[in-house]
Structures are given as C-alpha cells and as structure tokens.
Amino acid sequence: MSLMQDQAPVKTAIDAEEIKSAATLLKAGQLVAFPTETVYGLGCDATNLEALARLYRVKGRPGNHPVIVHLSCVEQLKDWADNVPPEAMALAKKFWPGPMTLILKKSAKVPSEVSGGQDTVGLRIPSHPLALALLKEFNSGIAAPSANRHGRISPTTAEHVKSELGDLVAKVLDGGSCSVGIESTIVDLSSEKPRILRPGMITLQEIEKTLQEAKEEKQSAAKAKPSKKAKSGSPADHASNVLPRAPGTLSSHYAPATGLKLFAHHNLPRAIATSESLMMKISVMAFSDPIASKSVITWKQLSEDPAQCARQLYAFMRELDTSGADYIVVEEPPELPEWMGILDRLRRAANG
Ligand code: TXA
Numbered sequence: 001m002s003l004m005q006d007q008a009p010v011k012t013a014i015d016a017e018e019i020k021s022a023a024t025l026l027k028a029g030q031l032v033a034f035p036t037e038t039v040y041g042l043g044c045d046a047t048n049l050e051a052l053a054r055l056y057r058v059k060g061r062p063g064n065h066p067v068i069v070h071l072s073c074v075e076q077l078k079d080w081a082d083n084v085p086p087e088a089m090a091l092a093k094k095f096w097p098g099p100m101t102l103i104l105k106k107s108a109k110v111p112s113e114v115s116g117g118q119d120t121v122g123l124r125i126p127s128h129p130l131a132l133a134l135l136k137e138f139n140s141g142i143a144a145p146s147a148n149r150h151g152r153i154s155p156t157t158a159e160h161v162k163s164e165l166g167d168l169v170a171k172v173l174d175g176g177s178c179s180v181g182i183e184s185t186i187v188d189l190s191s192e193k194p195r196i197l198r199p200g201m202i203t204l205q206e207i208e209k210t211l212q213e214a215k216e217e218k219q220s221a222a223k224a225k226p227s228k229k230a231k232s233g234s235p236a237d238h239a240s241n242v243l244p245r246a247p248g249t250l251s252s253h254y255a256p257a258t259g260l261k262l263f264a265h266h267n268l269p270r271a272i273a274t275s276e277s278l279m280m281k282i283s284v285m286a287f288s289d290p291i292a293s294k295s296v297i298t299w300k301q302l303s304e305d306p307a308q309c310a311r312q313l314y315a316f317m318r319e320l321d322t323s324g325a326d327y328i329v330v331e332e333p334p335e336l337p338e339w340m341g342i343l344d345r346l347r348r349a350a351n352g
C-alpha cells in the first residue's frame with residue numbers, strides 16, 4: 001500500500017514480549033491502546049466491569065454509548081452474539097479481518113456496560129497485524145473505542161494517542177500510521193433490514209453486493225434441493241439492494257477544537273476572499289491547488305484518491321488544529337460512494 005511521504009509507514013513487526021506484556025496488562029484490568037488498520041483503539045477486557053468503567057472515565061464517554069468488541073477469529077462470533085444471521089457470515093467472510101463492524105444481537109456474555117444498555121453488540125476483527133497478535137494472545141474480546149477523548153479526532157498514530165491520553169493508559173502499542181485512516185463501516189444486522197450506521201471505506205455498494213450474492217447463492221442452493229425450500233421471511237430475504245443509510249442525527253464528532261467549515265469546490269475562492277476581507281487567519285485542507293491570500297496560514301493538499309485522502313484526513317486535521325488559525329476551511333469531496341465515509345467525518349467535524 002503506498003503512503004504519502006509525510007506519513008509514517010505502517011509498522012508490522014511484532015515484538016512477542018511486547019504483545020505478551022500488553023495482554024497481561026489487559027488481563028489485569030488495565031487499558032492498552034493499540035493500532036488497528038482504521039484508527040488506534042483504547043482497549044480493555046470486554047468482560048471486566050472495572051476496566052470498562054476506567055475506559056469510559058478516561059475517554060470521557062457517556063455511559064450509554066456502546067463500544068465495539070474486537071475479536072481475533074470468526075469462531076469467536078458465537079460467544080459474543082446470538083442468532084448470527086447468514087448475512088453476517090457472508091459479510092464476515094468477505095471483509096474480515098478488516099474495516100467493518102457488525103451489529104448483532106448480543107449474547108449473555110456481553111455486559112450492558114459494553115452494549116450501552118441495548119440488546120445488541122458491535123463486533124469487529126481488525127486486520128492490523130499488531131491488533132491481531134494482541135487479540136490472539138489475549139484470546140477473548142477486547143472492547144475498544146477510538147483512543148481519543150469523546151467527540152475529538154480519532155488517533156491514527158501512536159504519537160496522537162500519547163499526546164492525548166498520556167499516562168492515563170498503561171501501554172500504547174506502536175503500529176505506525178493506520179493504513180485505512182477513518183473508522184470502520186458499521187453494518188447493523190440486528191433488525192429486519194440491514195442498515196449502514198456509519199459509512200466508512202468499505203462502501204454501501206460493496207456491502208449490498210455481498211449481501212445480494214449471498215442471497216442469490218442461498219436461492220440457487222434452495223432450487224437445487226426443492227424439498228428443503230427456503231422459508232419466505234427468512235433473514236436472507238432482507239438482503240435487498242435497497243439498504244437505507246441510517247438516518248441518525250449529524251451530531252458533533254470527530255472534531256478539532258478550531259471551528260471547521262466545509263465549502264464546495266466552486267465556493268472555495270469566495271470563502272478565502274471573505275476571510276481576507278474580514279482579516280481572519282485560516283488554514284485550508286483542499287483538493288485544489290493553493291490560492292494565494294494574506295489570510296491563509298497553512299494549506300494542506302488532499303489527495304484525490306479516496307483511500308489516500310482517508311489516510312491523510314485526521315493527521316491533517318490535528319495539524320491544522322494547532323496552526324493558530326481562526327478557523328479551518330475544507331473543500332468538500334464529491335458525493336460519490338467511495339467518498340461517503342470521508343464526507344460523513346467532515347460533516348460531523350464541521351458540526352463541532
Ligand atoms: O474502526 C473502528 O471502528 C474503531 C477501531 C478502534 O476499531 N473503533 C471505533 O469505536 O470507532 P468508537 O467507539 O469510537 O465508535 C464506535 C461506534 C460508536 O458510534 C457507537 O455508538 C457504535 O459504534 N456502536 C457500538 N456498538 C453499537 C451497538 N451495539 N449498536 C449501535 N451502535 C454501536
């Protein structure tokens with residue numbers, strides 16, 4: 001995977017002693033931050049209530065916000081989820097390990113501290129080699145939200161975690177820069193129709209395609225064995241290609257402390273001219289070439305490749321947040337499937 005020159009590479013070398021000591025800390029109820037391919041997670045034993053309370057405290061997260069449980073293999077799904085539907089297996093087979101979280105009916109093993117009092121649980125098998133090594137060594141579920149303070153920008157390097165959480169965590173495993181760069185796509189399979197609760201770099205279209213293929217496979221298997229006809233109304237019947245995007249309120253999240261404003265490409269020159277006339281200092285994150293202006297103090301050029309842009313996004317936001325600007329101006333990406341995750345994060349950041 002190619003990385004921009006201004007980004008540290010993904011570190012994949014595994015130090016077995018380091019992983020062992022991280023797993024021992026987790027077993028003892030401590031918090032360990034670790035890299036995933038999306039963003040860094042703040043991990044704790046998903047069955048240890050004291051550790052979960054500490055995790056919520058350190059993150060400053062409201063108690064009714066559920067956290068994702070990270071697993072090392074698909075076989076562990078049945079321990080953490082009940083009534084795993086065939087759609088879940090189809091998506092797991094296609095996208096795990098990887099940047100997708102499945103919301104399923106929780107098993108009795110999942111404490112309500114993890115599920116935020118709901119009857120569902122978010123589960124994910126991450127692909128970062130250090131995350132997988134830690135999960136294998138720990139051999140149980142690791143609850144992990146992104147390793148940032150509630151509402152702030154998710155960390156994509158170990159340095160981001162250290163600067164934000166410092167001594168509040170027992171250990172930070174360093175896996176370099178995250179190769180995906182924004183949080184996982186969340187697919188809710190816990191109710192009638194599959195829904196995307198949070199867009200990410202695995203697109204709605206890819207999810208729909210996999211669900212559709214699984215449905216067709218099931219139908220042709222049923223045709224081949226007419227005696228075992230599939231019941232209508234079975235979960236696979238819901239795998240239609242009309243997945244609605246979860247409505248959800250566009251709450252403030254993933255936000256820098258500095259105000260952030262989004263502008264369409266054609267409005268960018270006017271936005272910059274306006275800040276100049278108001279004698280405001282601005283920092284810009286844009287796909288366009290820099291526009292000369294007295295008011296611009298930093299200009300970060302975003303890649304037109306969505307995968308590359310996702311890797312740049314949070315590091316650039318953090319950098320611009322400390323640039324001394326009155327506000328941050330961002331050029332909006334196109335409303336195309338592969339940009340939906342990035343657009344979602346930018347809109348939430350602009351809402352901050
Ligand atoms: O890529 C990711 O998903 C990262 C890495 C560390 O795995 N994790 C992450 O966790 O972004 P967090 O806690 O920052 O965001 C998880 C989101 C939250 O918006 C939470 O409300 C939602 O997932 N979530 C978790 N469990 C849920 C559930 N049972 N039902 C609905 N939403 C859930």
Ligand code: MG
Pocket residue numbers: 145146154
């Ligand atoms: Mg988060």
